[in-house]
Amino acid sequence: MGRTRKQSFLKKIHSPQDLRELSRGELYHIAEEIREKIIHTVSVTGGHLGSNLGVVELSIALHYVFDSPRDKIIWDVGHQCYPHKLLTGRSGSFHTLRQYNGLSGFPKREESPHDAFDTGHSSTSISAALGMSVAKYLKDDESRVIAVIGDGSMTAGLAFEGLNQAGHLGKDLIVVLNDNEMSISPNVGALSAYLNRIMTGQLVNRFRQQLKSLLQTIPGIGNSMVRIIKQAEESFKGFLTPGILFEELGFKYVGPIDGHHIDYLIETFRNVKEWHRPILIHVITKKGKGYGPAELDPPSFHGVSPFSIETGRQKNGGTTPTSYSSIFGETMVKLARTDPRIIAITAAMQNGTGLTLYGGEFPNRIYDAGIAEQHAVTFAAGLASEGFKPVVVIYSSFLQRAYDQIVHDVCLPKLPVVFALDRSGIVGEDGPTHHGLFDISYLRHIPNLILMAPKDENEFQHMLNTATLLSQPVAIRYPRGRGEGVAMDATLTVLEMAKGEVLGDGDDLLMLPMGSMVYRACEAARELREEGIQVTVVNPRFIKPLDSPLLCDMAQKIGRVVTIEEHVLAGGFGSAVIELFQERGVSDVEVLRLGIPDQFLEHGPQGFLREKYGLDYGGILRRVRSFLKKEVDLEKAGSKVVGPREHRVTLSM
Numbered sequence: 269m270g271r272t273r274k275q276s277f278l279k280k281i282h283s284p285q286d287l288r289e290l291s292r293g294e295l296y297h298i299a300e301e302i303r304e305k306i307i308h309t310v311s312v313t314g315g316h317l318g319s320n321l322g323v324v325e326l327s328i329a330l331h332y333v334f335d336s337p338r339d340k341i342i343w344d345v346g347h348q349c350y351p352h353k354l355l356t357g358r359s360g361s362f363h364t365l366r367q368y369n370g371l372s373g374f375p376k377r378e379e380s381p382h383d384a385f386d387t388g389h390s391s392t393s394i395s396a397a398l399g400m401s402v403a404k405y406l407k408d409d410e411s412r413v414i415a416v417i418g419d420g421s422m423t424a425g426l427a428f429e430g431l432n433q434a435g436h437l438g439k440d441l442i443v444v445l446n447d448n449e450m451s452i453s454p455n456v457g458a459l460s461a462y463l464n465r466i467m468t469g470q471l472v473n474r475f476r477q478q479l480k481s482l483l484q485t486i487p488g489i490g491n492s493m494v495r496i497i498k499q500a501e502e503s504f505k506g507f508l509t510p511g512i513l514f515e516e517l518g519f520k521y522v523g524p525i526d527g528h529h530i531d532y533l534i535e536t537f538r539n540v541k542e543w544h545r546p547i548l549i550h551v552i553t554k555k556g557k558g559y560g561p562a563e564l565d566p567p568s569f570h571g572v573s574p575f576s577i578e579t580g581r582q583k584n585g586g587t588t589p590t591s592y593s594s595i596f597g598e599t600m601v602k603l604a605r606t607d608p609r610i611i612a613i614t615a616a617m618q619n620g621t622g623l624t625l626y627g628g629e630f631p632n633r634i635y636d637a638g639i640a641e642q643h644a645v646t647f648a649a650g651l652a653s654e655g656f657k658p659v660v661v662i663y664s665s666f667l668q669r670a671y672d673q674i675v676h677d678v679c680l681p682k683l684p685v686v687f688a689l690d691r692s693g694i695v696g697e698d699g700p701t702h703h704g705l706f707d708i709s710y711l712r713h714i715p716n717l718i719l720m721a722p723k724d725e726n727e728f729q730h731m732l733n734t735a736t737l738l739s740q741p742v743a744i745r746y747p748r749g750r751g752e753g754v755a756m757d758a759t760l761t762v763l764e765m766a767k768g769e770v771l772g773d774g775d776d777l778l779m780l781p782m783g784s785m786v787y788r789a790c791e792a793a794r795e796l797r798e799e800g801i802q803v804t805v806v807n808p809r810f811i812k813p814l815d816s817p818l819l820c821d822m823a824q825k826i827g828r829v830v831t832i833e834e835h836v837l838a839g840g841f842g843s844a845v846i847e848l849f850q851e852r853g854v855s856d857v858e859v860l861r862l863g864i865p866d867q868f869l870e871h872g873p874q875g876f877l878r879e880k881y882g883l884d885y886g887g888i889l890r891r892v893r894s895f896l897k898k899e900v901d902l903e904k905a906g907s908k909v910v911g912p913r914e915h916r917v918t919l920s921m
């Protein structure tokens with residue numbers, strides 16, 4: 269690292285075709301250059317590091333042998349697509365990675381013809397690849413389709429649904445199983461143990477060969493000992509036949525192969541290219557390969573914020589003591605200490621969701637279901653049906669997967685499962701696949717479910733406490749990142765069901781900000797008061813059931829309502845308020861709904877996107893002023909600058 273290089277081979281790669289002009293030795297140089305470039309770029313932009321460093325040689329070999337974009341390479345999750353981007357004409361713009369208007373951190377069809385399929389959520393690659401393979405068959409197109417999937421992503425039911433149909437159809441399909449024994453944290457489950465046994469089996473095989481050779485050199489007894497060993501081996505055949513699980517599913521299993529050896533990879537890909545059937549190539553890689561700190565601590569270097577290359581220390585990242593995820597974890601510890609029925613359930617996100625400390629203290633009361641959100645929810649339903657209090661913590665966008673399980677397995681039988689929806693709202697640089705902007709819409713219409721959103725971290729801990737005491741399903745949505753920096757009450761309290769909190773009082777406007785929007789709205793309300801506009805702000809706390817008497821009375825009295833939510837407008841909180849008014853006959857009330865329009869949000873910094881979509885203090889103020897038809901162009905008058913503000917606010921008005 270850091271040495272001066274005579275020649276850059278990467279600069280010459282404008283498309284994968286250019287790779288094929290290089291010697292094998294030069295391919296290894298390219299690998300080194302790619303690693304350096306990824307480390308340097310991600311140290312500035314943040315992003316996924318370990319997974320990308322692990323697939324450098326694999327990406328080179330795939331692009332060397334296969335002919336993208338004619339052949340389709342589908343990167344499962346897509347968080348490991350950086351080497352692929354560098355090899356497919358995006359080296360020059362790589363510094364814009366994850367920046368607003370820059371390269372996406374995931375494959376995007378609109379970004380390049382080499383990005384065969386948009387990914388971001390895990391375990392879709394085999395199904396998508398099979399669909400493409402069948403399409404090629406129907407079109408008489410002989411090009412190939414390759415799905416690259418990690419051992420973590422392989423734990424999802426969806427991946428097995430794909431394998432199941434692929435084995436049955438028997439069409440051309442290459443699945444590369446990128447096995448680094450890690451999901452974000454060490455991979456869990458029976459499949460992971462099975463893959464491990466395959467590797468152990470290979471080691472045993474190698475040792476057996478060496479032992480045989482050694483024994484045969486012993487005069488007299490050597491050969492008879494070899495015969496005895498051979499008989500014993502027969503009984504272990506299943507154990508020593510690698511990949512039998514995949515063979516039984518109709519795949520030709522190849523491997524395991526060293527995923528950092530470009531020559532082995534190229535030979536293998538060239539061979540399998542000649543076969544026309546489902547093939548699974550088991551490739552062994554090391555997460556974080558080539559960067560010491562990431563090799564030593566893969567979970568911390570899975571996704572990083574900007575970091576120092578020398579020390580590996582992240583500059584502003586990781587979980588801070590005041591992040592919502594940390595508060596979740598700390599509150600779970602408190603709750604579990606007093607209630608032995610509390611069980612935490614994660615879908616391969618123990619660290620990200622703040623459960624590390626909890627896991628240390630309650631190793632028998634935390635279950636990692638793997639990247640299997642659907643299963644995690646029904647698993648929780650099973651626990652709840654036996655009297656436990658499962659708390660399922662899943663990022664808002666990943667819980668989208670488990671909609672039917674929430675409806676059918678939890679809400680219909682009214683089981684007391686708590687859903688903690690981390691990363692609700694705008695998440696930032698991970699972009700459209702990861703923004704949590706749909707959860708109110710996909711939850712609020714489900715009977716028996718209570719839905720809440722805290723205005724700050726202190727209210728969050730009380731909500732979580734309240735949720736675990738209810739005897740029905742509850743979901744709490746909370747944002748990515750830090751809380752408001754408020755003091756935390758030492759004792760957990762119980763919130764009154766369906767009761768909103770009135771903050772200030774004024775007759776000109778009723779503001780109904782939800783969750784993360786409450787402080788921003790209060791700040792805007794204070795500013796409006798200085799302009800002579802008196803605002804009542806109500807923190808609803810409950811999205812379902814709404815505080816109907818309070819909201820209806822206030823709306824009727826004040827006549828003008830603004831709802832504010834970090835969520836899509838369609839089917840969101842504002843929609844719920846309008847439905848309520850309509851049902852209760854609240855008339856002559858003007859309602860303005862602020863939220864996310866009917867579109868997928870791009871990637872970019874969280875604060876910047878909030879500002880762009882008018883959900884920061886300045887944006888709320890501007891739109892409220894124009895709603896009240898009292899818009900004053902303060903910027904022009906030069907008296908005030910309305911724009912994003914990152915300072916803390918209080919609720920006193």
Ligand SMILES: Cc1ncc(C[n+]2csc(CCOP(=O)(O)OP(=O)(O)O)c2C)c(N)n1
Pocket residue numbers: 319322345347348388389390417418419420421422446448450451452555615616617639641666669
């Ligand atoms: C449905 C869904 N759940 C959770 C995640 C979060 N996530 C991103 S990568 C990852 C681990 C993937 O592990 P693996 O497939 O083995 O890839 P590796 O990073 O080890 O290369 C997880 C859990 C996701 N992207 N999609």
